[in-house]
Amino acid sequence: MATPSTAGKGTGTTPDGDAPVRRGRGRRPADEVRRDILSAAGTLLFDEGMTGFTIERVATTAGVSKMSIYKWWPSKGALALDGYFTAVENTLAFPDTGDIEADLLNQLRAFVHLTADTPAGRIVTELIGAAQTDPDLAAAFREHYSGPRRRLAVDVLQCAQQRGQLRADVDPRIVVDQLWGACYHRLLIPDEPLTEEFVAGLVSNLMQGLRP
Amino acid sequence: MATPSTAGKGTGTTPDGDAPVRRGRGRRPADEVRRDILSAAGTLLFDEGMTGFTIERVATTAGVSKMSIYKWWPSKGALALDGYFTAVENTLAFPDTGDIEADLLNQLRAFVHLTADTPAGRIVTELIGAAQTDPDLAAAFREHYSGPRRRLAVDVLQCAQQRGQLRADVDPRIVVDQLWGACYHRLLIPDEPLTEEFVAGLVSNLMQGLRP
Amino acid sequence: MATPSTAGKGTGTTPDGDAPVRRGRGRRPADEVRRDILSAAGTLLFDEGMTGFTIERVATTAGVSKMSIYKWWPSKGALALDGYFTAVENTLAFPDTGDIEADLLNQLRAFVHLTADTPAGRIVTELIGAAQTDPDLAAAFREHYSGPRRRLAVDVLQCAQQRGQLRADVDPRIVVDQLWGACYHRLLIPDEPLTEEFVAGLVSNLMQGLRP
Amino acid sequence: MATPSTAGKGTGTTPDGDAPVRRGRGRRPADEVRRDILSAAGTLLFDEGMTGFTIERVATTAGVSKMSIYKWWPSKGALALDGYFTAVENTLAFPDTGDIEADLLNQLRAFVHLTADTPAGRIVTELIGAAQTDPDLAAAFREHYSGPRRRLAVDVLQCAQQRGQLRADVDPRIVVDQLWGACYHRLLIPDEPLTEEFVAGLVSNLMQGLRP
DNA sequence: AAATAAACGAGACGGTACGTCCTGTCTTGCT
């Protein structure tokens, strides 16, 4: 299952018949190797989190040399992030129905669901945690994870702004921090739980303001 | 400066005149040991961050056995947090002048200053980062750092609420996430900078709402 | 037998009864560790020669950390030499019967026997080989192997010289090279075999001279 | 084609101007490749000895693929030996003047000079050392180095024997071990130095015998 | 005051992972 493609190639020596897999030690197609690494990285990450996530173990379970990993990833955090993207289906959609309040609520509720019902939430917090001391992971995270998501939300907010649903002098980038930033806050420093009521309150507070 | 106290004690095993410190190996007062450990931990934490922060190095620079550290701290994260508290003067004040908007702004501006002009901001993000995979640190952080701070802010908000400066149906705990959580978001995932304009926008957005 | 001492302590978790050996990870008596290392090194050396002799494998089979080996031995060659001494009974006797020619012949025949009928000969050549690029091994070899053996032979030759059995102007150190050095030559560069006839010829040539 | 200058001494710095060596990847004349390899091997061997002598480094400095090396040499030792022969002018002469004692002394003195004043001695000991665990090197060494040299010496000794200068029942092969073998002994296991006095003693001891 | 118990520094211990290097095999792309 790990390497179905090798069957087609044949590895040269013997079609099979007896030897188990017996991969030769020479060069392999680069993206076959990448695929094996990322698959192993994703599995290991979701099975054990960042604690048990080790370049050595990824190499072993992927049937890959450590060198091949160090060639392509600058740090174990960067590899873990790529493994995360491989493991999860990375939809990244933010539908704009015209009702900004409903759209925000839907999107935030989906986020709550993701963190509550899947291991993805814990993994992401561990990745953010590791990024604090791993500049390569931090850069990759901003470029491939947080950046695009932030941009998507900002776009939707700007559309709503142009439709006149939001005050013109509001900076949408700040709004993003007051919605998703608040959620990440509760994920990373769980003094309080991240619930549907919470995100409903987030939107309510922001939309109508706090003043009586 | 880091550990001037050792001079006073001296322990005087050998008058020497040559050897550097050379303390005897026998039992020492418990809190003298604790003090040395915390002092070394704080210094090391601020000098090198969590990357170079190692129980082994703390023990060496403190002139202390590793065992003495393991006796009192469950993990290196927990030790680092205590070292942080030792190194910074932990004022933790939230004056309530009666003008909630001005008070929030002041407090948030102080936070911005702290992260911009002192190493404390980076240290805290690294502690939060380490807490994602260190349950002992996470617990200690919530109990001694984030919990008290959150409580203080919630209290001030509740007072304002009782004074009628905030809507009665607003949950102050959520407001905290929309102010400080937004700030931590920008610290931990620096897609956007944490500035005075940003915190001004936070308060403005929340107080008057986003609707036109 | 290997760890009788652990019984007294109890290892904490389980009194015994079930767990196999379950050595704790803490400090062990230094010479117990040394003994395990040397035993494993000797066995590995005689089983596989210098080719398969690896610090990693010695550590694994000895149940010892690599650090413990690096602490005490400066190079893998030096460890191999100590392993050799542990594995072989290091008699090192050179009886002086008064008949120098017979004594030399006996000693050289024993050497031939050693190299022909035991693996010791091959091991020694590999050690000498490794010593060419391992200064630590070279020093240890001279100090603990070749030096003492050379001294012993020189002493016997000097005694014979004082008894008048050898010319007075002969340097016994050179004679040693012309007997044992010749043997090592055939061991290390086996163009010709090392046999009893050979060592007989060595003694004969030297004692009566080549001139007709 | 880009570097026809390699014919001279070695690739060196390349006058080129910018790119380091950067030859095209296409096919090249086989013995041009061999020449580059041997030149690089010899240089590397004399610069760093067997310790730094690596197939990888030879390939890199020769601007040659590793494959081309593995095609022609069975082991790095065998390559090193060929590199040695390329680097040194391999005279291999043993003039027979009719005075066997003088001839032996001259030849041995030349050997002493070679080991004392040139790096060749050290290199040869390292090659002999490596040969202890490298059968391909051992075979090549016997065939191309020690064998011919031994044969040459044996021939000269046999001539002297036929002239009646040596006892008829002496085996010249053994004499070789008692002269050159003794020298290699002092090279490989330097308990005692290899000097002119030493080789004079070798010849003297052997020719006139040890008995008073 | 002497004997005992507790805690200490020092640091070795078994382990795990690190990041680098080299081996010998194998693929790709240029010439």
Next chain:
DNA sequence: AGCAAGACAGGACGTACCGTCTCGTTTATTT
């Protein structure tokens, strides 16, 4: 067709910490 270039799996290297444990010393407490 044959090479350079170099990626590949494997495995050893020597280092750094981890958390555990032993050793001999020194202080505090009990007798």
